[in-house]
Amino acid sequence: MSTPSAGSAAGPRTTAAGPGAGPSTPPAKKKSIDAVVAVATLGALAFGFDTGVISGAIPFLQLPASQGGLALDSTLVGVVTSSLVLGAAIGGLLSGRLSDSYGRKRTLLVIAVLFVIGALGTALAPNAGVMVVFRVVLGLAVGGASAVVPVFIGELAPTHLRGRLVARNELFIVIGQLCAYSSNAVLASAMPDNHHTWRFMLVLCTLPAIGLFLGTFYLTESPRWLIDRGRPDEARTVLWQLRSDAGPAQIDTEIEEIANHSRKMAATGDGDITGYLRSPWVRRLAFIGIGLAFLSQMTGVNSVMYYAPSILIDTGMGAQAAIISTVGNGVVSVLAVAIGSMVLLPRFNRRTLLLTGQIGVTLALTLMGLSFTVLPESGVRSYLVLAFMMLFLVFMQCFVAVIFWLLLAEIFPLRVRGKLMGAAVFANWIANFLVALVFPPLQAVLHGSTFFVFAAINLGTIFFYWRFIPETRGKSLEQLEEEFQSRS
Template identity: 65%
Template structure:
């Protein structure tokens, strides 16, 4: 038995997040080519079919997030990641070889199962492996890796589009690249240690001690092991029950509802309308198609830099609630400004660049503040005995909101134009008050301390 570098373990785990980001980002560049007729290598997708193809992954992700929680609780975090890697690989190969929309949608759903599972399991897994003082920074790497995956997808799309303009099947090359992070996750999984908390909860104390020893710099892990063991034993004294039964306990019901609502509202910011449809938004301002695709790379760069700034600079210095509220206020203001740019500015190149700048400012507030805190809080607030199930439910809500936005954005944009951003502003204004009233502060407390705090608050 050898020591394992904690950063290396987290890096492998976040390959699931990289695949998540790549798979959700790559479709934006593939869509223009999928709309081409069959004679030109496309799938002749109509506008409504584009919405179906885009959102089918999100519907699969909602189911994947829900199902993966039970799987992770029963089979372990490590084994679940291995299964997700296989789904990522199968989905990437299937979509790249799809001969028609039916096959494309089927394998997009398969990809969605993997994406949803990764979004639920990776932050929980990292949170359970990390020592308390590093948990925030390490879990935040999940979001950083997601947006890095999206940036890589946007960049590879642009490269393929520019270097293979006459290749009728260029979209297939875009989609097959999704196998790279999937295979990295698959082979890297064999390096991972299982979650000590999961091992103890399944009466594998010796294995938990070994896993904890491998992940810590020193050799003395007994104090931490006993704290986890004591907490697990306390939960086992409570009769094992389903999530439905556990929801009858007032403090558990309250914290699960807060987590699920937080998860839903994070998508109602409209962040993925920008990530999925940025070229379409820019084309509506009058910018050319090629320039719009290239500009999408700028959104990806801002997202990566913003998450890095939020997780490495802000998170160690600022408490969770102030960060979340700052980001939410910034997001709301950006929607007002975006709507105003469309409504009150004449169509011109200048307006195009104003909208692009505002989208980047929106992504800065979203990724540096809201996204960093959102995933971190979800990994912290749920009690151990239902953590996997509750996380799955929260991620289900997240992906359902994502699905709603992805399905409705194109027709609403067509009918309302830029005024659609005022609707987003109104929704996000209400979200500010929800955060003020219900979101707890979690910084500086172990997962066990947080659970005891929530329990005492609910009495």
């Protein structure tokens, strides 16, 4: 039996018996891992666009029906905004189970279809009730993308690239939000008196969704998921396609490492999450992941992302100026994530970055609250609040958000990774839902003092991160899993 040399066009060997045995297969066409990750992150782009676009649509949705709006009061604004978030909580939970059972690629295809249906439904909604229904559908897709995309990328990536590639998930989320804020500003300026400006804003959400749908046909399946399902031949083909600098021997070594680990971990449980949770080390990881996911939203970040124009209007800024100013938040978020993922992440430990960001977030929230409560209504107060809002986003997006999604993609055991990721994302979106639902009425009563409430919560979060968050830098997913188990 002949074995192709490293880099040979003959492609990887496949075998029904396991790694390293069997005849050669026909050549597999190489694929760029950067291109595959770019397609997957269209799900993150759609996630960001759909969560960001509502901020600019709200002032138009609050107009009476005679002026093209849906006559939303502050309570209905909270319901419409949070309905997507509630759907995302359910979508995260369901997609985790689907991705474990049917694969990451198939689940992303379903998510893409839901994105398109939800975007069209919200753009065409005749009343608030229909809007809420399709916002929930859209939320199912957003939650699904938030659960599946980082796990999928983490399982595709080689260890030395995992941090940088998974961080692209957060980068594309904030790029999507920037695109939403920018298109909102353009439409609000170009059509300030058009009765259906908000419909044009929402229909643009279909663009990244269609891109994701078409792109899924280019994607590979996760090699780790394939091996865990007893399909090493297909996993080898995927790794051959994605590892541009690896020959058959290196690919066989990676396959063998993953397969051996999968067999070893199979003794922990049969893939049923209840069985796995009987193990103290798995329960600890579930606790850490769910706590991290929940607390990352209790920073109040989405009070800024969803309601920034409303916050700025509350300072005395005009509605159109507030919508345009929100573009600055989007630009800051993109730059912060780019710096965090490309400059800081390769150089510093995950824990150090997370704790730094959390301390900065708490400080920025306190300064926002002080600006509201100490200064009289004026242009100075408006722009000072905007400045501290941007400072908040620097710490949140450059440090906390980059590390949050990366850690969730790293810490859970392979055999129940999708399910536990789904549970963590469920907790994340439930916290998001609570913030989105209560912020408008809370702001109506407390105004800027609302940010003191978030600052107090975040003081407790600093202790949780310091006490429980593990360091994961520089280790393969298999090494991390075995290390977590050995500590129990």
